[in-house]
Structure formats: C-alpha cells, structure tokens
Amino acid sequence: MAKVKRVMGKLLTYTILIMGSLFCIVPLLWMVRSSVMTSVEIFMIPPKLLPDKLMISNYNDVFRVLPFFRYYRNSIIIAGLSVLGTAITSSLCAYGLSRIRWKGRNVIFACIMGSMMLPFAVTLIPTFLMWRTLRITDSFIPLIAPAWFGGGAFYIFLLRQFYLGIPRDFDEAAFIDGANHLEVFTRIVMPITKPALAVVSLFSFLNIWNDFLGPLVYLNSEEKYTVALGLQLFSGVYRAEWHLMMAAACLVLIPVIIVFAFGQRYLIEGITMSGVKG
C-alpha cells in the first residue's frame, strides 16, 4: 500500500513538473514556429503545428523593413560599455566597502543599500531633466553613465559578499611585502573572485539588454533605438503581421539565449546568493 502511494506520488510529481515545463517552454517554441510561417499559415484555424516550408525569408523581411542590424549595434554598444563600467566600478566600490577600514564606510554602505529601495519612478524625472539640461538626451550617455558610477547597489552588494569571504591573511601578507590597496585589489582579490565578476557582468548585460524604460525615455531618433525599442516600434507598425513580429522577437532573444547557454551556472549562483544570504 505504501509502495503504491509512493509510486503515485512520484507520478504526480513528474506530471506537474512536465506540465510546468511545457508552460515555460511552449510559448518560446510557439514563437519560433510562428516566425517561420507564411502570413497565411499563421492564421489557419485550427492552428497548424508546423509550417510546410521554413520561411527563413521572414527574417530577411524584418531586416528589410526595420534596421535591426543598427539596433543590434546600438544595443551592443550600450550593453558592452555598461557591462565594462559596472564590472570595473562595482568591484572597486565593493573592495572599498569591504576590505578597507575607513571612516564613513558604514554610512556609505547603508546609503547605497537604502537606495535599492528607492523606486526608479522617483528618480526618473529629475535624472531626465538633468541630462536634458546638459543637452545629452537622445544619446547613449544617459543609459551608460550610471554603470560607470558603481553600476547599481545590487552588484556592489553581491561582490561585497564575495570579497568578505576572502581570508584577511591574504592581504596582510601582501601589505607586509609593501603592496598597496590597488595592487592587492588587482593581483589578489580580482583573480580569486573572477566567477563573482562573471555573475555581475552577466546580470548587468541582461538588465541593460532587456531595459525598455531607459531607452524609451532617452532615445528619440529611430537610428539610435535599441533592439527592445525596435521590437516595440515594429509591433506598432506591423501589428497584424504576427509572423514578422515573432521573427523580430526571436532576433531580440538570440543574444539573451546565447548568454544564458554559457552563463546559466553563474546566473543561478548569483540569484542564490542574493536571495539566501541577503
């Protein structure tokens, strides 16, 4: 009896997990499937599961009607420079806030952690007006600049957690050998926390790539659009052409999927740290 109950339990577990997985994966497969259909096939009732012929040309059409290569270029510039800035400045700050004892450190750290609670809606308008006064809206600068000023409280917090885990003897030994903080940072702390930096870089890449409100507020001319904004523009103009819409959505997704494929382990590690030790 107990055995029957256990088998039933297992069966139920797998059934729910498989149903849940289908819920997660089918929308993505449906997107890919829809992106390679003709405009006739896509509207058939009942829906066809697979297209008769792979309409790869849909992707050409997307590139023809909107400059998606340009959007890619823009997104890559913004994401690349932001990731670089975040990696450099957030690790510098995390070092300063964890491995150097100095006056005011705790106050600064508390302020930065507190700013995590601040809704972006509160700072959005004054920040926009600041860039407007400096006459640098409709450029990538407002989107990239914050990354070069610590990159965000979350990343500093995450790296600080890693840095706190490094034994103090490491730097003490180096200091006795006459090293300064910059040397300890670049030669000791950075090399042993490379995985942590990978976590931060991946998160910041995904956040910047996925950001919608920032580009929406700051970029006016179409040739400066990011892929996320491009997709939105596309959906405004070609609202009924779902096969092209889905092809465009695939194009937005491809870099994210690539990053996910290579960095999944780091991403999961980072999320785990934020939630469990936070």
Place this chain on the structure above:
Amino acid sequence: MKTKMKMSKKERRDNIAGFLFSLPCILGFIFFAALPMAVSLIMSFSNYSIIKESNFVGLENYIRLFSGLDIYFYKSLFVTILYVALSVPSSLIFAFSIATLLNQNVKGKGIFRTVFYLPSIIPVVAMSAIWMWIFNPDVGLANSILKQLGMPTNMWLSSEDTVIPTLVFMNLWTTGSTMVIFLAGMQDVPRQLLEAVDIDGGGGWKKMRHVIIPLMTPTIFYNLVMGIINGFQVFTQAYVTTQGGPNNASLFYVYYLYREAFSFMRMGNSCSIAWILFMIIMILTIILFKYQKKWVYYGGE
C-alpha cells in the same frame, strides 16, 4: 610611540584609499539617487513642466490627486493594488510548489531547473509580444486550445475584466528566479531535522509543515518584499501589451506616472505621483518588517 605613529599613518592612508575606491558609487549615489530624490520631492510641490512657466503650488498636486479630481489616479492605484494582490501570492505559491517538487529526488532536476528559469531572463518586450500572440482573441494559441477542448474562449488582454488576471498569469511565466531562490534555500535545510521527522513517523506533509516552511520563512519574506516592491513598479508589460487599456483597465501606476510626465509633460505632478508610490512602498515594507517577528523564523534566535 613609534608604532602608534605608524598606525595612524596607515589609518590615514586607509581612510583615503577607502574613500577613493568607493568614490564611483559615492558619486553615483549622490547624482543618481540622493539629488534626484531631493529634486523630485521639491518638484512635487510645483507645477513644473518643460513646456511652460512653472511655479510652486504647495500641496496642490497632492490635494488634487487625493481628491479624486483626476480620476486616473485612483484608477491606476486600484489596478496596481489588484495586480500586486493577485500576482505576488500566486507567483510565490507557484515558485514554492515547483521548488518543493524539484527538491525531491527527481531525475533531470538540472534540466527542469533550466527550463523553469529560462523565461525569467527573456526581455519583457519580447515576453509581451509572445503572450500577446498567444492570447490573440481570434487566432491565438490559448483560444484555439480552449476551442479544441470545447471550453468557452476568452478575450484575454482585450477585455476589461480579464486583462489583469491575464497579466498575472503572464507574470507566473517569469517566476523562475524566485523558484531558484526557494530551491537553494530548501537545499540548505539540515538533513538531521528531516530525518528526525522520519524517525517520529512523520511523512512529507509533516516535514513541510514543521521543518521546511518554518526554516524557509526568511526566504519567503525576502521574496514577498521584493515581489511587492517590483509589483508596484510594473511598467513595460502595460506599455507594450495594452497601453493601459482597454478603457484604462490596465492603467498601471507607473504607466500613469510616465504618461503624466512624458505625454502630458506635467513633470511636477508626476513627481507627486512618484512620491505617493514611494510612501506606499515604504509603509508596506515597514509594516511587513514589523509583522515579520510573528512568523519569520531566524535561526539562532
């Protein structure tokens, strides 16, 4: 005496080094958090607009908002609270359940975890496009399946009554990272405690009720707070899928704020709207922290 001098020299050097290392985020905090916050508060007492002359108006913005003269204020507040009230519990329960199942000895755990996590990294714009297509009332996948099963179809995002539940459902799709946090927390539950329940003859339910859930309360609390904070700030989904419609049924608070600021150029007023949001989030967080003593268990206390 000499060592003391040396110490203070090192201290001075550390003070300078610490400040310099932290300088980027100190400047970042000043220019992207503290100053904008202060300016936003000041602006909220003005009728600032970039297209016309502006003056200080005292509490006028707040009074008008709370008086209900601008019908959209309470509407957006209602829509957002409804969304938070539905989406936070549903996503927590969903993520917790999946994590519980994965925490058992299942084959292919890594694959399942990957599959459940994947949607949470999809850009919201793309996610919205995918679900708009699935929920298309005429030819979407959702209605086709319902039709096949002989069930009534639905207008989903195109009906006032179903737009919020549909967005709540879409939100379930992206709970993968919450699930990963829960799963990690569950893996930290000490084995001895679970075995103790086994020895006492307790089954899975007893383990859940008396060991796993109590030990998971800090993680649940964290996800609850983050869920509420994020839920109040939903913007992109509303902007992309419905533009606040139909008939303002999905006029999310931040979307309303965005519209005030960037469509109607009423920057002062939208700063008041932002500060009300900030206060709501603060008060809710404080209440949650106050009541956590009643149900959140921190080890070692």
